[in-house]
Amino acid sequence: MSIVDAFILASFTVPERIYVNPQSVLWLLPLVASISVVYKATKIPKIKAVSFVKEVVILFGSIVVFMLVTAIVLYVMAWLVTE
Amino acid sequence: MTMRSKEAHALFLVVVGLLAWLVPGGGHLAINKKKHAVIIFVTIALTFCTGLYIGSIGVINPVGAKPWFLAQLMNTPAVMALAKISRAGGYAVYARPSEIGQIYTSIAGLLNLLCIVNAVYWAHLRRTETTGD
Numbered sequence: 001m002s003i004v005d006a007f008i009l010a011s012f013t014v015p016e017r018i019y020v021n022p023q024s025v026l027w028l029l030p031l032v033a034s035i036s037v038v039y040k041a042t043k044i045p046k047i048k049a050v051s052f053v054k055e056v057v058i059l060f061g062s063i064v065v066f067m068l069v070t071a072i073v074l075y076v077m078a079w080l081v082t083e
Numbered sequence: 084m085t086m087r088s089k090e091a092h093a094l095f096l097v098v099v100g101l102l103a104w105l106v107p108g109g110g111h112l113a114i115n116k117k118k119h120a121v122i123i124f125v126t127i128a129l130t131f132c133t134g135l136y137i138g139s140i141g142v143i144n145p146v147g148a149k150p151w152f153l154a155q156l157m158n159t160p161a162v163m164a165l166a167k168i169s170r171a172g173g174y175a176v177y178a179r180p181s182e183i184g185q186i187y188t189s190i191a192g193l194l195n196l197l198c199i200v201n202a203v204y205w206a207h208l209r210r211t212e213t214t215g216d
Contacts (some may be wrong), residue, residue, distance in 0.1 A: 013172070015139040016181035027183050028136075031190055034130040038123060038194045042201040047118040 027063070036060040092210050099206045103199040105159060114209060123198050129175025130191040131158050138184015140165060141174035151185045157192035157199075 036059040103110025108124035145152040145166045
């Protein structure tokens with residue numbers, strides 16, 4: 001086994017260091033991107049690059065905006081209850 | 084549709100479903116949707132590998148996290164081999180990396196389940212469109 005192979009394998013046996021902080025929420029973005037891509041791939045019968053990318057971006061944006069709105073609503077509700 | 088061709092069609096749907104489970108995008112490749120197959124394979128494999136990279140192979144835990152494991156199993160049967168390695172190696176993972184790794188690998192599995200259903204549906208639709216049944 002070469003050093004490169006060993007390094008690649010080793011990186012899958014030790015977890016990354018991710019702390020519980022507001023930045024860790026950003027890990028949702030790649031996941032939302034992959035959900036958007038796969039969902040649109042199952043919905044569009046004939047894929048054309050430009051329209052496919054456009055549809056994926058719209059879905060990605062919609063999900064992120066909806067989550068932001070939900071977060072703001074929950075934040076305001078929590079603020080109203082605790083103040 | 085005759086009885087024999089109905090049986091052949093049902094068998095074809097099972098094969099498409101199995102292929103889609105064996106390799107993400109395999110079902111779409113079987114029904115000649117190459118672009119869909121490539122997109123699905125790359126996206127699901129990347130999501131799954133990202134989850135393994137973040138949380139390590141320890142996120143595949145068939146004993147302590149059974150519901151997550153069932154979702155992870157939807158990626159490919161090869162997850163069972165990974166579970167064996169994970170159990171034998173005792174790769175412990177806790178806290179945030181464990182959560183994020185499990186979410187990524189499980190969502191990848193559930194996305195592949197969606198693709199399995201979609202491939203079978205399109206395979207069925209193609210047949211009914213050509214025969215008119």
